[in-house]
Amino acid sequence: EIVLTQSPATLSLSPGERATLSCRASQSVSSYLVWYQQKPGQAPRLLIYDAFNRATGIPTRFSGSGSGTDFTLTISSLEPEDFAVYYCQQRSNWPALTFGGGTKVEIK
Amino acid sequence: EVQLVESGGGLVQPGRSLRLSCAASGFRFDDYAMHWVRQAPGKGLEWVSAISWNSDRVDYADSVKGRFTISRDNAKNSLSLQMNSVRAEDTALYYCAKDYSSLYSSYFFDHWGQGALITVSS
Numbered sequence: 500e501i502v503l504t505q506s507p508a509t510l511s512l513s514p515g516e517r518a519t520l521s522c523r524a525s526q527s528v529s530s531y532l533v534w535y536q537q538k539p540g541q542a543p544r545l546l547i548y549d550a551f552n553r554a555t556g557i558p559t560r561f562s563g564s565g566s567g568t569d570f571t572l573t574i575s576s577l578e579p580e581d582f583a584v585y586y587c588q589q590r591s592n593w594p595a596l597t598f599g600g601g602t603k604v605e606i607k
Numbered sequence: 608e609v610q611l612v613e614s615g616g617g618l619v620q621p622g623r624s625l626r627l628s629c630a631a632s633g634f635r636f637d638d639y640a641m642h643w644v645r646q647a648p649g650k651g652l653e654w655v656s657a658i659s660w661n662s663d664r665v666d667y668a669d670s671v672k673g674r675f676t677i678s679r680d681n682a683k684n685s686l687s688l689q690m691n692s693v694r695a696e697d698t699a700l701y702y703c704a705k706d707y708s709s710l711y712s713s714y715f716f717d718h719w720g721q722g723a724l725i726t727v728s729s
Contacts, residue, residue: 533715535652542702542719543652554717586652590714594666596654 616723629703
């Protein structure tokens with residue numbers, strides 16, 4: 500099983516600041532890394548797939564980078580609606596799909 | 608607009624069975640693989656099961672293999688998860704999720720339902 504470790508667990512930032520979220524895989528997942536956003540009481544929302552491709556309708560302030568074992572989700576300037584939990588998921592080792600434990604981005 | 612609506616959640620005793628359903632609309636259901644993903648209360652996401660567009664391939668997480676069965680009815684645009692021999696650790700919100708790609712499985716999810724809560728307790 501590929502283990503995904505997300506850091507930090509919590510990120511406390513103010514609106515307008517830059518957020519940098521990390522996802523590290525226990526073995527290479529090539530570029531097959533996906534990011535989701537989940538707000539309280541809501542289902543997850545697809546943000547980024549295959550490391551850097553924004554999903555339909557996702558604002559350009561969200562960007563993804565990385566390959567192999569180290570990946571980053573960057574939110575260039577936090578909007579009030581961006582405070583949420585973010586999960587990474589690998590689809591390299593299908594069907595044994597795994598998610599990271601999540602990073603909560605909270606208002607400072 | 609893609610809509611996925613789960614039903615069938617509730618309280619179930621350990622060792623008993625329960626069946627979840629997902630009604631899909633707003634897309635060509637029979638073109639897409641479908642998945643179940645669960646989330647224990649206050650916890651992260653766990654992929655549970657997948658079924659190909661034509662049901663010729665089904666996959667399960669090790670944690671549910673041999674106990675859960677995924678199926679679909681393309682004529683009715685519906686997805687199901689038969690849960691047998693449930694355990695306390697199966698307590699979670701179960702999401703129905705649509706695969707991103709048509710006619711082959713991409714193993715990531717572009718639309719999710721709102722979830723059905725399963726509580727396993729005596």
